[in-house]
Amino acid sequence: MARIRPRITVVPALATAAALLMCSCSAGAGKGAEGAKGGGATAAKSGQRLTVALGTAADSRGPAPAVSGARSGGTVKVANLNDYSHLDPQKVYAGEGYSTSLLWGRQLTQYQVVDGRPKLVGDLATDTGKSSDGGRTWTYRLKDGVAWEDGKPITSAHIKYGIERTFAPGFELGPTYWPEWLTDSEDRSAAVKKYGGPKDGDLKAIETPDDKTIVFRFPKPQSDVPYMAAQSSSSPVREDKDTGTGYDVRPFATGPYKIVEHKQNQSLTLERNPHWKAETDPIRHQYPERFEFTFGKKTLNTAQEVFNARGSGPDTVTTKDEVPPELYAEAARDPKKKELIVAGSRGAYTNDLYIKNSRVTDPEVRKAIHYLFPREQARQVLGGPRLGDFATTLSSPAVVGWKKYDLYPVKPTGDIEKAKEHLARAKTKVTTLTYAYESDAPEKDRLAQVLVDAFAKAGVKLVVKPLEKATFHNEVFRGPAPYDMWLSTNSVDWPTPATLLPDSFHSKLDALANSIRYANPEVDKELERIAGIGDAQQKADALIALERTVMKDVPVVPFLYTSVSQFRGANIGGAAIHPIYGSIAAASLYLKKS
Amino acid sequence: MAEEHSGRPSGPVSRGPFVTAVRAFRRDRTGMAALAVVLLCAVLALAAPLIAALYGKDATEHYGQNTPGLLSPEGLPVLPGGGISADHWFGIEPGLGRDVLAQLLYGMRTSLLVALASVAVIAVVGIVLGVTVGYLSGIADRAFTFVCNVLLAFPTLLLLLALGPVVETRFVDPGENEPVWMQFTVLILVFAAFGWVPLAMVLRTAVRSLREREFIEAARALGASRRHIVFRELLPNVWAPVLVHITLAVPGIVTAEAALSFLGVGIDEPVPDWGRMISRGSEVFYDDPTYMVFPGVAILVFVLAFNLLGDAVRDALDPRTAR
Numbered sequence: 001m002a003r004i005r006p007r008i009t010v011v012p013a014l015a016t017a018a019a020l021l022m023c024s025c026s027a028g029a030g031k032g033a034e035g036a037k038g039g040g041a042t043a044a045k046s047g048q049r050l051t052v053a054l055g056t057a058a059d060s061r062g063p064a065p066a067v068s069g070a071r072s073g074g075t076v077k078v079a080n081l082n083d084y085s086h087l088d089p090q091k092v093y094a095g096e097g098y099s100t101s102l103l104w105g106r107q108l109t110q111y112q113v114v115d116g117r118p119k120l121v122g123d124l125a126t127d128t129g130k131s132s133d134g135g136r137t138w139t140y141r142l143k144d145g146v147a148w149e150d151g152k153p154i155t156s157a158h159i160k161y162g163i164e165r166t167f168a169p170g171f172e173l174g175p176t177y178w179p180e181w182l183t184d185s186e187d188r189s190a191a192v193k194k195y196g197g198p199k200d201g202d203l204k205a206i207e208t209p210d211d212k213t214i215v216f217r218f219p220k221p222q223s224d225v226p227y228m229a230a231q232s233s234s235s236p237v238r239e240d241k242d243t244g245t246g247y248d249v250r251p252f253a254t255g256p257y258k259i260v261e262h263k264q265n266q267s268l269t270l271e272r273n274p275h276w277k278a279e280t281d282p283i284r285h286q287y288p289e290r291f292e293f294t295f296g297k298k299t300l301n302t303a304q305e306v307f308n309a310r311g312s313g314p315d316t317v318t319t320k321d322e323v324p325p326e327l328y329a330e331a332a333r334d335p336k337k338k339e340l341i342v343a344g345s346r347g348a349y350t351n352d353l354y355i356k357n358s359r360v361t362d363p364e365v366r367k368a369i370h371y372l373f374p375r376e377q378a379r380q381v382l383g384g385p386r387l388g389d390f391a392t393t394l395s396s397p398a399v400v401g402w403k404k405y406d407l408y409p410v411k412p413t414g415d416i417e418k419a420k421e422h423l424a425r426a427k428t429k430v431t432t433l434t435y436a437y438e439s440d441a442p443e444k445d446r447l448a449q450v451l452v453d454a455f456a457k458a459g460v461k462l463v464v465k466p467l468e469k470a471t472f473h474n475e476v477f478r479g480p481a482p483y484d485m486w487l488s489t490n491s492v493d494w495p496t497p498a499t500l501l502p503d504s505f506h507s508k509l510d511a512l513a514n515s516i517r518y519a520n521p522e523v524d525k526e527l528e529r530i531a532g533i534g535d536a537q538q539k540a541d542a543l544i545a546l547e548r549t550v551m552k553d554v555p556v557v558p559f560l561y562t563s564v565s566q567f568r569g570a571n572i573g574g575a576a577i578h579p580i581y582g583s584i585a586a587a588s589l590y591l592k593k594s
Numbered sequence: 595m596a597e598e599h600s601g602r603p604s605g606p607v608s609r610g611p612f613v614t615a616v617r618a619f620r621r622d623r624t625g626m627a628a629l630a631v632v633l634l635c636a637v638l639a640l641a642a643p644l645i646a647a648l649y650g651k652d653a654t655e656h657y658g659q660n661t662p663g664l665l666s667p668e669g670l671p672v673l674p675g676g677g678i679s680a681d682h683w684f685g686i687e688p689g690l691g692r693d694v695l696a697q698l699l700y701g702m703r704t705s706l707l708v709a710l711a712s713v714a715v716i717a718v719v720g721i722v723l724g725v726t727v728g729y730l731s732g733i734a735d736r737a738f739t740f741v742c743n744v745l746l747a748f749p750t751l752l753l754l755l756a757l758g759p760v761v762e763t764r765f766v767d768p769g770e771n772e773p774v775w776m777q778f779t780v781l782i783l784v785f786a787a788f789g790w791v792p793l794a795m796v797l798r799t800a801v802r803s804l805r806e807r808e809f810i811e812a813a814r815a816l817g818a819s820r821r822h823i824v825f826r827e828l829l830p831n832v833w834a835p836v837l838v839h840i841t842l843a844v845p846g847i848v849t850a851e852a853a854l855s856f857l858g859v860g861i862d863e864p865v866p867d868w869g870r871m872i873s874r875g876s877e878v879f880y881d882d883p884t885y886m887v888f889p890g891v892a893i894l895v896f897v898l899a900f901n902l903l904g905d906a907v908r909d910a911l912d913p914r915t916a917r
Contacts, residue, residue, distance in 0.1 A: 325877065326877060326878070326879065326880050326881075327880060328668070329668055329670055329880070329881040330880045330881060332668075374659075377656070377659040379667075380659065380665060380667060380668070380669045380689070381659070381669055381689045381690060383668060383669065384666070384667045384668030384669055385667050385668070386668070432769070434768070434769055439858070442858065442870075442873065442874065442877070443689070445858075445862070445863045446689050446690050446863065448863065449654075449656070449690060449863050449864050450656065450659065450690065452864070453656055453659075463769060463770060463771050464771065465768065465771075466762070466862070468759050471759075471763065482768040482769065483768065
């Protein structure tokens with residue numbers, strides 16, 4: 001179900017700046033009488049919270065629908081604070097990595113984005129896959145004319161080799177779905193015992209009857225194969241070009257650009273790939289001649305250059321970094337600068353207050369926390385509406401089958417009276433709760449104070465524990481986690497609910513997956529039933545229905561459907577947040593003049 | 595250096611060196627102004643709860659968040675000048691919306707408490723060690739110099755940065771907040787542990803030159819005990835450098851504490867702290883520069899007053915530097 005949320009925008013007017021104190025008075029953030037509503041045309045289309053549609057074979061034919069006003073040529077400069085941690089397609093496992101690697105890498109399927117609406121279409125394959133045998137067999141046919149950067153055609157064996165690599169040692173970092181699904185294993189370590197990667201020879205579960213056909217045979221029905229086929233780990237790899245760890249620095253290109261040079265943590269230069277044919281590709285464009293990535297410059301400096309059009313600022317864009325909080329309000333106030341902010345939904349990410357269910361066992365107490373939680377104040381202290389919209393559901397609106405529900409409606413500032421009622425109903429009186437957080441930024445300390453304040457109003461002493469990043473992760477996800485609550489940002493691996501409940505809310509999962517130790521036998525049983533469904537839509541509907549059952553127990557308190565605010569130079573066109581990957585989509589950028 | 599020949603009249607004009615110093619100090623107008631500011635600060639800090647009660651504001655209450663209309667949805671003060679109004683004279687803090695004036699008053703308490711407690715420990719340790727070692731010399735002196743060199747070479751700031759999380763995880767129960775007294779104690783102990791060295795070294799040199807003077811020789815000839823010589827003969831002659839040193843150490847510690855809080859290893863939320871206010875000010879500098887002004891000016895005035903006071907004390911106690 002598609003749902004369009006208007007972006008909340010505040011346009012503070014320039015209040016009269018009375019010289020109060022040494023000329024350094026602040027203008028104030030009061031709303032002017034004529035506050036313009038809504039963002040620019042780009043902002044409206046950028047990264048809306050829309051669910052993906054499945055495209056047909058006709059949609060999968062290239063070329064990609066042209067970006068209106070786009071022109072060819074020039075060099076786009078991309079300035080990111082950090083280099084991509086991986087370029088090896090089977091190791092990439094982050095939204096920005098997925099999004100940028102589309103420039104040089106192609107997969108079996110991919111998301112075509114037109115006017116901000118995502119549609120899953122065939123990329124190297126002619127369609128999103130044909131299933132048979134109740135979802136146990138999936139067949140893909142490759143398009144004609146798809147080629148590597150040296151002109152050799154891409155064959156089904158290359159796709160198979162790429163997927164075989166996900167079993168090999170050193171590829172633990174990537175998604176584990178191929179190994180688990182193809183061998184019907186609980187987790188990756190069990191899967192690699194059955195097949196250990198290309199060194200073990202041929203993987204029987206994938207058949208390549210000819211150069212154009214690839215057939216996956218799963219022991220159990222798998223409904224989400226079309227989405228998994230869009231993940232970077234479903235990219236082809238040529239065995240003769242597989243340089244092992246070197247492939248992580250410079251992968252061999254199949255997309256519109258090829259990597260000319262990659263100095264790790266310094267720069268990455270891309271040039272047009274002459275063997276890429278636009279008519280085979282329904283997703284990517286090839287407008288600029290070159291992409292020049294630089295890494296290491298502080299985001300604050302980059303953003304100042306971009307917003308003030310200094311140096312190469314107008315031709316610069318980021319594909320990873322957000323508008324620094326120091327500059328945000330100023331940029332949002334100035335209409336010229338505001339245009340350069342590219343904001344949108346951060347894919348299917350949500351931010352929730354996690355409650356450790358094995359410590360806070362009484363649902364009444366968890367309900368009290370739900371009513372207490374000061375969403376408005378918490379978001380305000382973190383930076384305001386640009387962080388996202390208030391959530392009422394566990395899954396993001398970007399997920400297939402999402403329906404809005406609000407089981408325990410509460411106003412965003414919290415409802416202390418309701419919370420007190422539920423606390424009074426608790427079996428044992430709660431006087432103290434603990435809240436743990438990563439103390440890597442001062443706004444998190446302030447957020448903790450907001451929570452302390454809210455809990456104190458209901459008569460609960462909130463103990464706050466600032467932890468080092470490593471300690472936090474060790475204790476919360478691997479250790480005993482002697483804390484009652486923490487905030488957590490999560491996303492499904494692809495925009496269906498298939499990786500949400502089954503991967504985090506089954507009682508048999510370890511603390512890494514089910515960190516809140518949620519355990520409900522009824523939910524476990526239903527999850528096991530749903531695992532056998534082979535149809536993606538049916539499975540999504542069953543999971544979305546189950547989500548309400550889970551949320552009745554209030555295992556977590558939904559906080560935000562998160563958003564991102566990135567920036568682009570004035571000369572950069574086509575910049576929009578990718579609705580699935582949640583960062584500026586590099587493959588549709590162009591230079592307005594060069 | 596003023597010297598006192600313990601008990602004996604020191605010249606035809608029978609005026610104690612203390613009285614002389616006080617007179618000299620009272621003639622120094624800058625010094626008097628500095629003293630007035632310092633005393634004002636001390637009174638404000640001591641009476642902070644009273645002033646806050648009269649002013650009607652709490653230092654930790656989130657006014658901006660709990661009263662609609664004070665902060666924008668992004669957490670910036672709606673009114674110009676950082677939210678200055680009849681209710682909030684110095685404006686409100688961006689984000690949490692606490693009252694800046696109340697925060698400043700209580701922040702001064704934090705600064706003064708850390709500085710004065712550290713200086714007290716520094717004075718005691720520095721005097722005892724400096725005077726004793728200066729008098730003893732020999733092996734004790736060599737050991738002392740070595741320890742001093744080690745301590746001077748110690749990366750204090752890095753130690754504090756590393757110590758914070760260790761103390762928190764090692765000594766605090768996971769179900770409890772880190773007690774405020776523990777944060778203060780750690781800071782005071784670290785400042786004191788490294789702060790006594792310069793004082794002790796100055797005293798050691800001073801005492802070494804005094805040791806050979808006639809009045810010490812005389813005391814020794816009369817059979818005075820070591821204890822008597824150190825505490826009765828030597829100590830009264832070194833109080834001037836001690837006084838100068840500690841008045842100059844206070845502003846140093848105040849800025850050091852602010853720097854630590856700026857870096858996030860000083861005193862934690864919700865205890866008001868100037869360093870943390872300045873750090874917050876730097877985050878919102880583009881949008882709300884006013885917020886930086888108040889803690890910045892406060893710390894500037896406070897440190898300047900203490901420095902000028904220290905200078906004035908030195909001038910008054912040391913007639914040779916009379917201008």
